[in-house]
Amino acid sequence: MKGNVAENQSSLYEQIGGEPAMSAAVELFYRKVLSDERISRFFEDVDMERQAAKQKAFLTMVCGGPSAYSGKDMRKGHAHLVKQGLNDTHFNAVAEHLGATLTELGVPTPLVEQVLKIAESARADVLNR
């Protein structure tokens, strides 16, 4: 199953538009995330530029691009947020912004759905379950 997803991923990343599309998406996505009162508190004290770079790496990963992300990283990277109460509603909010961002950039619905499916597969790792 995992290998299968990885194979589909590389073509998905290219279909969405590769690196230029990720560059266009990152600020739009990050702005949505930061202005959402449901989740903005998790980003209160972060270095914005480093966080933006992480958001871009995240977008690259969920779109199936070249990325060094692993489930282990996801768990470690979110453990402190889970302690602060990160749960499904917050995950859903981020997924919502992810979908809206790609749609806004003209990515066809079937591709957006594929991306959201990949994001969904990270839910257990992000929420440390």
Next chain:
Amino acid sequence: MARVKHEGQWYGLDEGESVLDGLLRRGVAVPHSCRAGACQSCLMRAERGEVPAKAQVGLKETLKARGYFLACACQPDSELEVAGAGADLRVSARIASLERLSDSVLRVRLRPEGRFEYRAGQYVSLLRADGLARSYSLASQPHEDLLELHVRRISGGLMSGWLFDEAGPGEPVVLQGPAGDCFYVPGRPEQPLLLAGTGTGLAPLYGIARDALAQGHTGPIWLFHGAVDASGLYLVDELRALQSQYPQLQYRPCVLKGQERVGVWVGALDALIKEACPRPAGWRALLCGNPDLVLSLRKKLFLAGLSLKEIHADAFLPSTPPPQAGTGVTTSASDTSR
């Protein structure tokens, strides 16, 4: 064949190999993570040679202007001399003059004894003979003979106390740097600029505003200088004179508290900026001074539509006290008195 020089040694690259992979293969330690041009942890600087455009995708213009590139995305066509992101240089200098700009701010002019290249708005570390070090922003412009720093007196501050009370012209010091990416990059002369700073955060903005004007910037340049009260404002007459000379310059001295008076705005700096510049999307912003204010302004401007690539912030961090009293020297790079 493409090859890369790093710390005095040449490394050949295989066909299509990136600078990152080539250096790693030969055992050079280069920080890296995503290898996809996204995380920017493999940032390096080219000292000589052509950097392919692809290796600078996503970087700020200010970083590009200084030759920075992403090692993982860099497949050079020929020879490239590179250094890690933290490369620095030192030059000896002497204090040329000391002049009070206000009760709490001292203008320190320095004469470098050697070539010292910088961009208006960058900062330097000032090292006293005994090794005491603090960072200060440059208020001068590169074509001027003397470097200019604005030093705020800090209660108990070792460097500011020395400069205010003891140092005199002719005193030798050492400069290290420059650093920072708060500077003007020519290319879009019509783009509105938003310069905002508190306290001696005016120093780099003073340099940047004059640099932009000298380079023919035609778009509006808003310069906000915030202080707690009127005693914290300085260079007011100079900036008003500059404003009357250049109609595109809008100088706005602001105080948090105090009485209304002509030409000085009263209120919180972020609220005043929002009122004067309600729709800053597409602008370029340069922010210097108090870290809380700088970082919160950065977030507000990003949410108001500015691209992160167009926001340059230089937060003046306080120097960290030495671990125990009497050890004398701190190695911290920054000082609230900058």
